[in-house]
Amino acid sequence: MNVINVDHLVIGAGFAGLCAAIKLDQAGECDFVVIEKGSDVGGTWRDNTYPGAACDVPSQLYSYSFAPNPDWSMSFSPQPEILAYIKRVADESGTLDRFVFDTLVEDATWDDAAQRWTVRTGSSAGGGTTYSARTVISGAGGLSAPKLPDIAGIESFGGELFHSAEWDHEVDLAGKRVAVIGTGASSIQIVPAIQEKVAHLDVYQRTAPYVIPRNDRRYSRLERLALKKVPGLQRLYRTGIYWAREGYVPAFTMAPKLAMPAQKMALANIRKGIKDPALRAAVTPDYQIGCKRILISNTYYPALGSDNCDVVTDPIAEITPTGIVTADGTARDVDVLIIATGFHTTELPIAEKVTGRSGRPLAAKWNESGMSAFKGTAVADFPNLFFIVGPNTGLGHSSMVFMIESQVSYIVDALRTMRTEGHGSVEVTAAAEQAWSADLQRRMKRTVWSSGGCASWYLDKHGNNTTLWPRSTFAFRGETASFDPDVYTVSAVSTTQDPQAGPTKREAVSS
Ligand code: N01
Numbered sequence: 001m002n003v004i005n006v007d008h009l010v011i012g013a014g015f016a017g018l019c020a021a022i023k024l025d026q027a028g029e030c031d032f033v034v035i036e037k038g039s040d041v042g043g044t045w046r047d048n049t050y051p052g053a054a055c056d057v058p059s060q061l062y063s064y065s066f067a068p069n070p071d072w073s074m075s076f077s078p079q080p081e082i083l084a085y086i087k088r089v090a091d092e093s094g095t096l097d098r099f100v101f102d103t104l105v106e107d108a109t110w111d112d113a114a115q116r117w118t119v120r121t122g123s124s125a126g127g128g129t130t131y132s133a134r135t136v137i138s139g140a141g142g143l144s145a146p147k148l149p150d151i152a153g154i155e156s157f158g159g160e161l162f163h164s165a166e167w168d169h170e171v172d173l174a175g176k177r178v179a180v181i182g183t184g185a186s187s188i189q190i191v192p193a194i195q196e197k198v199a200h201l202d203v204y205q206r207t208a209p210y211v212i213p214r215n216d217r218r219y220s221r222l223e224r225l226a227l228k229k230v231p232g233l234q235r236l237y238r239t240g241i242y243w244a245r246e247g248y249v250p251a252f253t254m255a256p257k258l259a260m261p262a263q264k265m266a267l268a269n270i271r272k273g274i275k276d277p278a279l280r281a282a283v284t285p286d287y288q289i290g291c292k293r294i295l296i297s298n299t300y301y302p303a304l305g306s307d308n309c310d311v312v313t314d315p316i317a318e319i320t321p322t323g324i325v326t327a328d329g330t331a332r333d334v335d336v337l338i339i340a341t342g343f344h345t346t347e348l349p350i351a352e353k354v355t356g357r358s359g360r361p362l363a364a365k366w367n368e369s370g371m372s373a374f375k376g377t378a379v380a381d382f383p384n385l386f387f388i389v390g391p392n393t394g395l396g397h398s399s400m401v402f403m404i405e406s407q408v409s410y411i412v413d414a415l416r417t418m419r420t421e422g423h424g425s426v427e428v429t430a431a432a433e434q435a436w437s438a439d440l441q442r443r444m445k446r447t448v449w450s451s452g453g454c455a456s457w458y459l460d461k462h463g464n465n466t467t468l469w470p471r472s473t474f475a476f477r478g479e480t481a482s483f484d485p486d487v488y489t490v491s492a493v494s495t496t497q498d499p500q501a502g503p504t505k506r507e508a509v510s511s
């Protein structure tokens with residue numbers, strides 16, 4: 001078997017994996033590969049190409065701190081611009097020579113004797129490569145595996161069917177009867193983008209979301225010039241947005257009543273966008289704002305209120321070859337069925353593939369006790385494995401790129417420590433991981449995500465919130481400011497590796 005030795009193997013080439021590659025390179029940890037299942041960088045911003053796809057976090061903040069972009073056209077950027085930004089940063093980083101595209105990680109198994117990970121990959125072109133890596137850094141993301149609804153008969157549907165994250169651009173929606181299942185962040189962007197084009201649109205709503213106005217605007221040429229030319233201006237602007245967003249944290253985490261003005265704004269948005277009282281009632285949420293992700297749109301409610309659109313609130317009973325039947329017995333014909341039901345968030349698919357020191361898959365551990373990781377990054381029994389966007393690092397109010405940079409900085413510091421101290425492996429203690437999780441779950445009790453009276457993808461089957469971060473993002477930055485060797489079990493370097501040797505050339509060995 002041909003095995004390629006690398007120091008570090010990064011999984012995924014989205015915002016997280018690319019950030020890891022750049023920061024590893026800058027730290028002199030140059031011997032790495034990035035394994036990416038798609039054919040380019042971009043992750044979720046490469047995959048989600050549905051009409052209307054755009055970010056609901058301001059672009060000035062939803063970008064790397066080390067790669068500011070004065071050229072954003074809008075305050076909330078559309079998907080093509082974000083993807084172009086990620087590609088540009090990747091091109092300019094000088095790291096793309098170590099990216100391996102169209103390749104899936106099949107499995108990763110810890111070899112305790114060698115103190116290395118054995119990672120088997122498969123290429124979409126056929127064949128595969130096995131890597132032996134000192135560390136594995138997962139940037140596989142929480143929103144990368146589309147989730148299909150468990151609805152009877154879905155496989156029998158005879159028309160066109162696709163998930164929002166796998167949009168089929170070959171399908172022409174003009175003049176078709178289209179149904180959208182789901183009313184989350186993706187759906188509320190899709191619905192107004194396609195409503196005028198289709199003959200008829202049925203929007204199947206299980207739970208009404210809160211949708212507040214989208215205060216988006218185009219930057220003028222003068223503004224863009226100023227952001228480019230005036231020293232410090234863009235950083236100041238970004239900092240202002242950052243702190244304004246941090247101001248929302250107490251409303252989510254401690255005192256949901258603070259969000260009442262936002263709730264009023266959302267209800268006013270319904271009144272403004274929809275005339276029909278029955279439809280207004282149907283789309284009015286019955287839980288506290290913030291319990292689910294707060295959505296932003298000026299066009300969603302007007303689209304729902306248009307003549308060719310119906311909001312269906314009766315539960316779906318089954319999908320037939322020709323359409324959808326609801327619990328009240330009504331059958332509605334559908335030509336194109338768009339599934340906007342979200343992603344596998346509380347059972348990360350990558351966990352199925354990773355087997356730790358005791359021979360147990362990570363998914364088995366997390367199935368039993370719920371997804372958890374010390375600082376969202378390290379897991380007991382899984383030495384030298386680091387997560388970016390791991391458990392409890394998601395946000396309801398600010399930019400994931402901030403969290404990604406925090407975690408990458410922690411990981412790079414861990415690698416620096418390993419090299420300088422001569423550690424072959426570092427493994428967080430079970431006690432530290434449990435204490436971290438217990439503290440998070442204690443804090444969760446006070447949050448609107450737990451007390452707001454809704455069910456959401458933030459919660460796992462045990463009812464625990466294993467996805468969101470329940471504190472300020474600067475608290476997370478503080479927690480991840482430096483590696484904490486005191487809560488890790490370390491082992492000396494094995495004979496098969498030399499941490500003092502510095503970055504090495506990739507070498508192929510036979511075994
Ligand atoms: O998915 P969702 P999404 N039958 O899980 C419904 C990010 N994002 O793709 O609320 C019927 O939010 C489900 O109903 P309910 C962002 O983090 C970011 O829209 O569970 N309906 C819900 O309405 C976001 O949170 C941007 O009762 C079913 C919908 O499907 C995350 O992606 C843009 C159902 C799923 O909503 C996911 O968003 C877009 C069933 N069996 C997305 N199962 C940005 O702008 C589920 N639903 C950054």
